[in-house]
Each structure stands twice: as C-alpha cells, then as structure tokens.
Amino acid sequence: MVRKPSGIRLRAIRSKQDQVRYNRARLQLNGEPLSPLLAKKGVFSMIVIPKHVQEFLPGKMGWVATATKDGVPNTTPKGSIRVLDDQHIVFADLFSFKTRQNLEQNPRVAVTVVDMASHMGYQIKGTAELISSGPLYDQMAEELKQKSVGLPALKYLVKITVEAVYDQSVGPNAGKQIA
16 A cells, blocks of 8 residues: 655645655655556556566667657657666667657656567556766767767666566567566
8 A cells, every 4th residue: 555655745735846746755665666557556566677578679779759748749769778677778869859858747658669570579668767977877878989970979868667568569469568
C-alpha cells in the first residue's frame, strides 16, 4: 500500500508544484522510486530489462516517442541507444529540440527498436531524466567524439528508468508486455 507523503495533504493540493511533489512522493516506497505504470496496478517493484532484450538493443536504430504536456506527439530516430544497467537505457541527443522540450514538460517516453531483417523488436516505456554534465555525460561525449566525425557535440543524455517492456516482434506475442 502506498503511504500518503508527509507534508502534503491529499485534498489540499494547491498548485502544480504541489501535485508534482505529491506524485513523486507517492511513487516512493522505502526510498526506492517505483514505476508509475506499475504503481497504478498496485505492484511495487522495479522492472528489470530481460537479458534477451539487453542483448538485442546494441547497434540498432531506435525510435523515441515523446509528447508535450498537452499530448502532441513527436518521434525521432536515435542511433545511440544503449543499455546502462538492468533498469535503465540511455541515448545521446545531438539535434532534437522538440524531444528536449517535450521531456522537460512531460518525462514519459517510449523507445521502439526493431530489426527489419528478423522482424523482431521491443518497445520500452519509462520516465526520462535529462543529463547535461557528470561522469556518464562525459563518457558518452567522449565515445561519440571518437565514433562520429562531423557530428555536433553532445547536447545532453536521456537516461530512462524502464517501467515496462513490450514485444514488438511479428507473431502471436506482438504487443504483449514481457517486463
């Protein structure tokens, strides 16, 4: 059961800031962030990206979907998607002004990666965090500099806390949630 966060009365949310603070606090249990998708279902655990999905992602183009706070969608291709650990993926952003604007307003994101030759694919949904400095940023900036001749410098990274993984492969499991 989710505890009511202290300091914020459930029926007296006066501003958007209070609503955001309440929602963030509501999604924590014992100090660990919870998946908003799972919290709605009453499940309080972190999602682990299945190993076969972790092995599938490297080297493939992904499509990142975001939306404004009003729900206006945007998609953009990303060639830098990689698994950070069992619960996070990350991608570099070099060009996408709309993606950044959307994620600043609405951190909900979906990433779909498909291998056209095998007709296999996966969709990952989660919450994004924009990173513009620090060790992870520096590491990715250096990697991109060495690999990519002629591309602009890294603007920021998007670190996604994975909340759900769906099979997007052709066949009877298409669309099924697998994590």
